[in-house]
Amino acid sequence: MSQFERPNIAAMQGYSSGEQTWKKNTIKLNTNENPFPASAKVQAALMEFATAELRVYPQPTADKLRDAIASHHGLTRDHVMVTHAGDEALRLAITTFVEPGGTLGTTDPSYSLYPVLSKIQDAKMHTLALADNWSIPGEFTESMAKHNAQLTCLVNPHAPSGHLTRLETIETIAQNISGVLLVDEAYIDFVDPSLAYSTKDLLSVRDNVLVLRTFSKGYSLAGLRLGYLLGDPELIKPMLEKTRDSYNIDGISQALGLAAITDQAYAQETWRQVREQRQVLGDALSKLGFSSPHSEANFLLATMPEQIDAEGLYEALKAKGILVRYFPTPRLKDKLRITIGTAEQNQALLTSIRQLITR
Ligand SMILES: Cc1ncc(COP(=O)(O)O)c(C=O)c1O
Numbered sequence: 417m418s419q420f421e422r423p424n425i426a427a428m429q430g431y432s433s434g435e436q437t438w439k440k441n442t443i444k445l446n447t448n449e450n451p452f453p454a455s456a457k458v459q460a461a462l463m464e465f466a467t468a469e470l471r472v473y474p475q476p477t478a479d480k481l482r483d484a485i486a487s488h489h490g491l492t493r494d495h496v497m498v499t500h501a502g503d504e505a506l507r508l509a510i511t512t513f514v515e516p517g518g519t520l521g522t523t524d525p526s527y528s529l530y531p532v533l534s535k536i537q538d539a540k541m542h543t544l545a546l547a548d549n550w551s552i553p554g555e556f557t558e559s560m561a562k563h564n565a566q567l568t569c570l571v572n573p574h575a576p577s578g579h580l581t582r583l584e585t586i587e588t589i590a591q592n593i594s595g596v597l598l599v600d601e602a603y604i605d606f607v608d609p610s611l612a613y614s615t616k617d618l619l620s621v622r623d624n625v626l627v628l629r630t631f632s633k634g635y636s637l638a639g640l641r642l643g644y645l646l647g648d649p650e651l652i653k654p655m656l657e658k659t660r661d662s663y664n665i666d667g668i669s670q671a672l673g674l675a676a677i678t679d680q681a682y683a684q685e686t687w688r689q690v691r692e693q694r695q696v697l698g699d700a701l702s703k704l705g706f707s708s709p710h711s712e713a714n715f716l717l718a719t720m721p722e723q724i725d726a727e728g729l730y731e732a733l734k735a736k737g738i739l740v741r742y743f744p745t746p747r748l749k750d751k752l753r754i755t756i757g758t759a760e761q762n763q764a765l766l767t768s769i770r771q772l773i774t775r
Contacts, residue, residue, distance in 0.1 A: 428535040431528065434741055443764055445755040446739040448575070448603070448715050450636040450690065452758070454672075455682040458637070461675035465668055474667035477656060481665070481673045485644055488677055489616055494649035497656045498665050498673070501641040502602050502630040506569070507533055508655045509626060509645070513567045513596045514539045521565030521593075523552060525576065525747060527600060530569055545747075550579035550709055557592040566595040572615070573603045576743065576753040578711025583613045590622045596651065598626040603713035605634030605687050606694075611712065616646050623648040633714060635676040635683055642673045690714045690756050697754070697762045704769060715755045717748075724773055726750050732772045738765055 417426055434447035478498040485496045499505040506529060514520050516538040522530050524543040534541045542563040547553050552570070560568045568589070573580045590597045599615040616627045626647040632638035642665070645652065665673075676683065698708060698716055705721030720726050730742035730752055741753040757765065 422538070424535055424538040428532070431532040435739055437739065439737075441737055443738045443757060443761045445757050445761065445765060446741040446753075447638070448633060448713070448755045449638045450633055450686055450714065451756070451761060452636055452686040452689065454636040455676055455679040457675040457679045457682070458635075458672050461671050462668070465671050469667050473663050474665060474670060476663055478665040478670045478673075481670050481677070482644075484674050484677050485646075488680070489646060491616070491619065491646060492649070495619060495646055495652060497645045497647075497652045497660070498670075499643045499645060500661075500664050501632055502600065502628050502643040503529060504641075504664065505628045505630075505643050505645045506530070506598075506600070507536075508659050509567055509569075509596070509598050509628075510534060510537050510539070512655050512659045515566065518566045519563050521560040521563060521568040521595075523556070523570065523574075525743075525745065526569065527571055527575060527602075546574070546577075546579075550574060550577035552581055552585060552589070557589050560589075560593050560595075564594065567598060568593055568595060569598045569600055571600045571602070573607060573712040575603060575713065576715065576717050576741070576748065576751075577709050578603075578713040578715060578717060579709060580607060580611065580712040583615065583617065586615050587618055587622070590618060590625050593624075596624050596626060597622075598628060600628045602628065602630050602633055603715075604629070605683070606690055606714040607712040608691060619646060619648060623650060626651060631673055631676055634687060636686065637672065637676060640669055640672060642669050689758075693759060693762055694756045696759070697756060697766070700762075700766050701754075701769075704766075704773065715753050717751050717753050719751050721773070726752050729769070729772060733765070733768055736768050738768055740765075 481498050482493045482496045486493050510533045514537055519540045519542050520534040521542045524545045531541050542565055544556055544559050604614055615625060618625050626645050628645055630643035701718050706718040708716040708718045727742055730740055733740055
């Protein structure tokens with residue numbers, strides 16, 4: 417450790433990302449990527465991109481892409497800020513709205529990057545456990561207010577359970593907390609369209625709400641690092657004009673993001689297939705004795721049948737070239753989070769699980 421590190425940095429652990437592998441035959445069901453490739457229009461935009469354009473700096477605020485995102489959501493450019501994926505959006509929100517020594521609030525469990533970002537900011541973290549059915553407990557708002565959370569982050573649909581919180585609940589929370597509410601909608605694209613709503617629908621009435629979106633999951637672009645925030649223009653402004661890196665989105669990402677978001681037909685077809693496979697995989701796992709809460713995301717949180725050890729199954733699957741996610745925490749240690757793959761990947765997973773648990 418260097419003597420020059422700030423004490424809060426010296427004392428903290430870094431974020432531990434899900435295992436990444438680039439081995440060809442691995443079936444990767446551990447970090448919730450979309451199993452389908454990005455739109456052919458993204459590939460075409462990449463081929464058309466002239467490297468000569470890289471000689472000069474990119475448009476600093478990614479305005480063409482902001483306009484496309486705004487039009488997609490029925491908002492104005494001023495409601496949108498493009499970020500270096502969801503993770504930068506979170507870092508910016510924390511830097512901008514939570515003072516060192518201030519409090520960041522969320523549920524437990526939640527996205528494990530939140531506590532890491534809060535430590536970098538030298539802020540405190542206040543968490544409240546989700547109910548047994550993964551819903552937000554009634555006392556959540558009061559608890560956040562009591563701890564004076566300057567920023568409260570909710571994941572909806574929730575990770576790692578897939579539970580979807582109703583818009584009315586989110587609105588009540590937004591109305592009654594004193595700080596900013598950030599709703600992390602990294603997985604919203606996979607919600608059944610009959611339930612489709614987004615916290616963005618609250619932006620016309622709430623000035624303390626931010627919505628996080630990412631191209632990593634729904635648009636199959638986790639490797640690009642592109643996301644965005646939606647919010648009241650006054651909330652977006654300090655991040656856009658003060659705390660953001662001057663050229664946070666490179667020119668290639670701006671061009672590819674534009675191609676991706678304007679090809680809704682393609683993206684939506686991948687979401688439909690993921691939903692279909694979510695049902696197929698959930699039913700098959702349930703026949704094998706696994707139970708999972710209803711998920712509106714692109715993963716299932718599967719509780720092991722009796723006698724099956726989650727960590728052991730995770731390791732045995734890994735030895736067969738199938739990666740799923742195991743969290744060694746008290747509430748999650750008897751479960752595996754499984755990303756929905758293609759039909760072939762899910763069948764390969766099921767075949768391996770059958771072999772391993774019936775031995
Ligand atoms: C809940 C949640 N929010 C945000 C992100 C950020 O994703 P990205 O930085 O790839 O946009 C993730 C990634 O796994 C996530 O699970």
